[in-house]
Amino acid sequence: MRRLYALMVLSVVGAIVLSTLLTVAVMHIVRPHTPMRELGVFPPPIGALVHDLEARLAASATEAPAAVLADLGHPLHTPTAKELADYAAGPHAIVRLSRGGELTFVSGSDHHDVSAWLLDAGGHPLLASEPFDAVPGPPAERNVIMIAVALFVAATMSILMTLPIARGFGRLIGAARAIRKGDLTARAGAGGVTRDVGVAFDAMADRLEQLLADQQELLQAVSHELRTPTARIRFSLEMLASAATEEAREKRIAAIDDDLTELDELVSELVTFSRVSASPETDASASVTVSEAVGELVSYARDRRPELEFLVVPAPDVADVELSVAPRLFNRAVRNVLLNASRYARARIVIQWERRGEDLALEVVDDGPGIAESDRKRVFDPFTRADRSRSRDSGGIGLGLAIVRRIVEVHGGDVYADEAEGGGARIVMLWPLAHGSKPVTASNVAYSSGLYPRVSFSSPRK
Structure with a gap:
């Protein structure tokens, strides 16, 4: 936009200066x-x-x-x-x-x-x-000619200098009309004096196209996800009518209750995913102490899987680090990763964090079967499970990690899946550190140097 404003000002000033110089030259010639x-x-x-x-x-x-x-x-x-x-x-x-x-x-x-x-x-x-x-002044017709020439030069220079602006806005208007008609691939293109406007417009169009594609994919996935529990509920209702014993009736009722719970979780996750995908920036940022937030979330996950062992292992220099994040979204992201790990862990889950450059790497490691290398990027897509054959037994609807990715990206971070040492899955969330955090000291290189013990699992990967 600064380039656009500069060109507009330059065109006006240039037209005035050139017309003035031409007028002076003409008056000198005809004097x-x-x-x-x-x-x-x-x-x-x-x-x-x-x-x-x-x-x-x-x-x-x-x-x-x-x-x-x-x-x-x-x-x-x-x-x-x-x-x-x-x-x-x-x-x-x-x-x-x-x-x-x-x-x-x-x-x-x-x-x-x-x-x-x-x-x-x-x-x-x-x-x-x-x-x-005495000294005669120029005739009236000569004044008219000089004024006409000056105006012609000013108009010509204004047209020549504003023509690139008009072409740039013409491309923007054409792209906007194409998008309005349904062509989401239309772009204005970046070039000329309206380059900044074109870049912003194309970024908006890219975001719009991605949102609509995600929405279409989400609707298709929702229809598939809803079909399974509703079919099971219908089957259970039919079997409930023909149940011969009270025990059989209670079994069918419990199955219906489980399916309704799954539907309720699906709706809740859909609402959360839609909200963080559309306008997550509405959540105000605040200072969150990572150790306190993780402690509360570990207690929540332990209540759901009391047989698992949860270990919290922060690096010494960031044990009490604070992040400038939206507290509710941060808790939701870490909770989803913990719940995902608790579905597949056999005996133990480790939560650890350390400083990596300007980011805080928060890792959740489980001793489960792990994630195949071909699936490590795909697990963050909506309604995607690493192992479809056991998706129903392990629970979940495939939106948890998609929500995690969106929340972390909104905060300017990144998330990825990796293999844990000794087997299992490792989900790493990179959260940008707030300004004014503790400076890097010698202790924060302990993991890479081997001075600080890294937890690993000896169970073989299946």
């Missing part, structure tokens, strides 16, 4: 050559008459001025104060002269009939000339 190039000197013919008149008057002091003027035979006469006042109030300003014939004031009028006046030392009129041709 007539006249003996009166400098207004500080009176035309030589009148100046000579004045000097001659002064000399004659000095030699004929006894003669009346009128007789001297008549004898000279040039167009000078003795004015009166009233004539001077009338002429000064007329359409033409007077030309005043000192005794030396120097011009002290001349009319700015375009008319040619300017009168010359000889004043005494006190400013009283002594002599005046008949109207004579």
